[in-house]
Amino acid sequence: MFDALTLGFRELKLRKDPACPLCGAHPTQTELIDYEQFCGLNRTDEAAAAAASWEIGARELDAKAARAEDFVLVDVREPHEYEIARIPGAMLIPLNTLPARLAELDSSREIVLHCHRGQRSMLALEFLHQSGFRKLKSLRGGIEAWSLEVDPRVPRY
Numbered sequence: 001m002f003d004a005l006t007l008g009f010r011e012l013k014l015r016k017d018p019a020c021p022l023c024g025a026h027p028t029q030t031e032l033i034d035y036e037q038f039c040g041l042n043r044t045d046e047a048a049a050a051a052a053s054w055e056i057g058a059r060e061l062d063a064k065a066a067r068a069e070d071f072v073l074v075d076v077r078e079p080h081e082y083e084i085a086r087i088p089g090a091m092l093i094p095l096n097t098l099p100a101r102l103a104e105l106d107s108s109r110e111i112v113l114h115c116h117r118g119q120r121s122m123l124a125l126e127f128l129h130q131s132g133f134r135k136l137k138s139l140r141g142g143i144e145a146w147s148l149e150v151d152p153r154v155p156r157y
Helices: 045-053 058-066 081-084 099-104 120-132 142-149
Strands: 073-075 112-116 137-140
Touching: 058 142, 112 120, 112 142, 120 137, 137 142
Parallel strands: 073 112, 112 137
Antiparallel strands: none
């Protein structure tokens, strides 16, 4: 632990760089930049549309199941999470076991992946896509969205 009273301040004098884009003789940076875009955090409309094409909403998934469409629902959460809450008919393949269990999945069928809130299922989707699977969707918002929008009997945690 440090003693805040023994800490002091030093003052430094720096010379301006005449070529500085902010404070030099001829500044080229005259306004704030878009930080999110600069860091690659701001998706373009095209990128956002592409990401959205990989996702399916909870109500849309429920309608797909009601129409008896052919798909397999894969839960990529951990077994202890599966014990707390599950979507009926979901097949449990935890994300960390997915590479070893690829043979259990049929690439000719649509695969809908889900997790708690949607992050792990998107990782699983990316892995499966890189492994040659093409008919893939991730449940937007995960089982949390399912519980809130479709079946409130599914416990939230």
